[in-house]
Structure formats: structure tokens, C-alpha cells
Amino acid sequence: MIQLAIDLAFILEKAILIGGIITVSLVVAMYSTWAERKVAGFMQDRLGPNRAGPFGLLQPLADGLKLFMKEEIIPNASNKFLFILGPGLAMMTAMMTSAVIPWGREIEVFGRTVSLQIADINIGILYIFAVLSMGVYGIMIGGWASNNKFSLLAALRGASQMISYELAMGLSIIALLMLTGSLSLKTIVEQQSAAGGWWNILYQPLGFLIFMVCAFAECNRTPFDLPEAENELNFGYHQEYSSMKLGFYLFAEYINMFMSSVLMATLYFGGYDIPFVNDAALVESMGTNNVAILQGLSLFAKAAFFIFFFMWVRWTIPRFRYDQLMHLGWKVMIPLALINMLITAVVVLIRQNGWPF
Amino acid sequence: MTITEILFWLLTVVALTGALLVVTSKNPVYSVLALIATFFAISGHYILLNAQFLAVVNLIVYAGAIMVLFLFVIMLMNLNTETEPQKNKWLKMAGTVAGGCLLLVLVAALRDADSKSTIALVNSGDTGLIENLGKLLFNEYVIPFEISSVLFLSAMVGAVVLGKKE
Structure with missing residues (x-):
């Protein structure tokens, strides 16, 4: 006899939370494509999409419909199973990061206090790195399974780029972790939003800069979009893809962009903390649920700014050459991150033990 | 059976199937992917033992970095079943005998180890x-x-x- 002790309400609560967060991320990614064209249009002094709906707001729906209607082509010489697995993996790893991000403090529903974080594990940041390193497989498998030399080259480029920049990213995070003393994202946000706490950007400006550059490289965004460099590798690792499988790859990029924007806001800009306001005092005057909504909006506003920044950079800075990219990653970013780590370590030691001389 | 036990058996089946697929599959890329699945199952076991750090580091280092390098090499060398040279019959036999000897030594060593009497702390240990x-x-x-x-x-x-x- 199998007896399962399952807290049904708990599972229901988490299922609704996961569904909600995934829906929100998908919608944000969908409208990022629209926003990207609008921003591009603004920067290049043109209008951008404006035919479908008011301000072209229905454009993402039209694009999605187009992708669904296109013919699904699987090349004859490709490896069919891996060819389909590739985009699925890319999409899945892009969505998995959202599990450890705190989207707000808590809400009260039907007398239950629900934390607005899917899983508060005490290795939150390491989990994100694990998911990030899985993201390489989506690109590599898709590129290899296409059985096309351009795709394979682009996939290898993408993978080596992501591995190289992961190192500098990890080193820049280590400096932050020395200050916070915790790997849990919730604790990091709470430290920043507590009364008298400052946002981590004030303590770690250099660390943030390194993290941001590496986030650009991890998302394969310009100036680091070598894997899909269209003028040298045709269309990169998704050259053979069509229909919604291509859509998955393109969409995963926008979800990654959203997730890294949220992550930057969480780690360095106070997360869901409402700026210039004492959150704890606000809870007493407004009630938990209202404050949770405001906190969520605050996080989204910060993330929206970073998404805009991603686009701003894309339409301003030209692409790096591949050797320049590797040079920047290994010879500039990693030494800078190491120096940042050393300085932080010395400061932390002096603050704990006093000036020894 | 509790949830922990169900998870344990599920992960064990995944790990063993993955490990077998690594050896038996003809395509080396499939072998690497099966090995990644095995690492995931082993990380699941670590989580059951409440060793979260070990689980995540296993994923980052082995599944995330080392296996990517494996894939790199295999994809660049373009190992296919057609191009792979057929091994000598006697070489295969010698390999089987050597592997069998290793298995024998491992089993003999584990039989006398005192790990039988040690009970793993499932879900509650905090050393990890x-x-x-x-x-x-x-x-x-x-x-x-x-x-x-x-x-x-x-x-x-x-x-x-x-x-x-x-």
C-alpha cells in the first residue's frame, strides 16, 4: 500500500505560482520583441511596427501566428530526435531560472501566507549557474543535429563564448557573495531592502559592470551575438530551423534577456525593494497584498529598464570580432573580476578584524 | 513507500539506464547525452541526502563544463558509426576479461566495507x-x-x- 503524505494546498499554491510566473515571462518576452522593433525604429528615426492594432501592439500575435502557420521542415540528413530536442532544451533552461527569483515578499490568500518565490533554496545563485551551464546544450545540440557546417561552427562559437564568460560572471558574483554572506536570493534582497540597507550596486559597481557584460555574452546579444552572425555564418545555429522550432530559439533569447534583467535587478538593485520607501512600514499602512503588488511592479520597472538597456546597446554598438571577444573575456574580464574579488576580500577582512597595522 | 523512496527508485532506474546507454549506444553523441542524464540522476540522489551544494556543483562542473568539452571534441571529430574503425576480436575479448576483473575487485572490496551497517541520513543530514x-x-x-x-x-x-x- 502506497501512502503519500501530500499537502494538497501546498502543491496547488506552487502550481498556480509556477503557471503565473511562466505566463508573465512569456508575455514579457512576447512584448520584448515588439519593444525591440519600436526601440530600433526610434533609434533609426523611423516608426517601427504600427499596422497591427493601436501602436502595432498586436504585432507579436501576428508574428506568432505566422510562425505557427509556416511549414515545419526537418532536414533529411539531420538527426531527428536531437533536432527536436535542441529548441526544447533552449526554451526549458531559459524558463528554469525563474524558480529561485523572489518576485515579491508575500501575499495573503484565504488566510494562507504565500511567499512569492517558487523555491527559496539556500544555494539559489549556484542553481542559476547550473541552469546557465545547461543552456549551452540547447545551442550545441541544435547546431550539431542540423548536419550543416555553418550551424556546427556557430554552435561551437556559442558554446565556447558562454563557457568563457561564465567564468568572469562567477568571479564577479563571488565578490558580491563575500559581502552578503548568503547564496539565497531572498536573503540578498532582504538585506538590501532592510531599513538602513543600501543597494549592492553602491558596494560593487565594478562587479555589476562585469556581471552585466557577461550577461550580454550569455544571452548572445549584440555586441556578442557571434553565434548568429548573419554576415559570416548565414543565420547561425538555427539556420536549418523553421516554424515554431525557430520561434523557440528566438523566444528563448528574449526570455533569457528578461531573466538576466530580473537577476541584475535582484542582485544589485534591491530586487523587489521599493526605492526611498521603508517597505516594512508600508506593509502596516497599506496591507500585505497591496505592498506585494507595488513590490512586483517595482521589480518589473527595474527589469524593464534593463531590457531597454539591452536593446539600446544592440542598436548602438557594432559586433565584436571573434578574437576580440575572446580577448575581452579572458584577458580583461577575468583579471578585472579577480582584482575586484581581492579588493572586496581585503575590505571585508579589515571590517571584521580592524586595521592590523 | 514514501515519496523519498519513490524518488530514490526512480532516480536509481534513470542513473542505471543512463549508464548502460553510455556504453551500449552506437552514436557517441548519444553516449554523452546519456552520461549527462546519469549525472542528473546522481545529483538527484545527492539532494535526497540533503547535500545540496554537492548536487549543484556536480551539475555545474561535470554536466555543465566537462561534458560540454566532451561534446566539443566528439562533434569536431565527427565520429560516425561508418567511420569508426572495427576493433580486433581478441582486443574485445581482452577488454571484457579486464572489465570483469575490475568488477570482481570492486564487488569484493565493497562486500567487506563497513558501509553496509552505516545508515544514510536521508533528508535530514546537514553535513552537505x-x-x-x-x-x-x-x-x-x-x-x-x-x-x-x-x-x-x-x-x-x-x-x-x-x-x-x-
């Missing part, structure tokens, strides 16, 4: 948590830890020397 692990590594085992880092450094220098074109 990152805080305890860090304190242990940097207090009690700091010298072995530093020495192993020197070992890694020498490996890195060796790789640079080998990779340098003269």
Missing part, C-alpha cells in the same frame, strides 16, 4: 549544506584543500605549455 561544508573545508581540511588547488594550477600551466605554439 554549504555552510557546514565551507567551515569544514577551511578549518579542518585547509591544507589538503590548498594542495589540491596547487595541483589544479599545475594542470593549468601544463595545458598552457602544451597549447602554446612554438
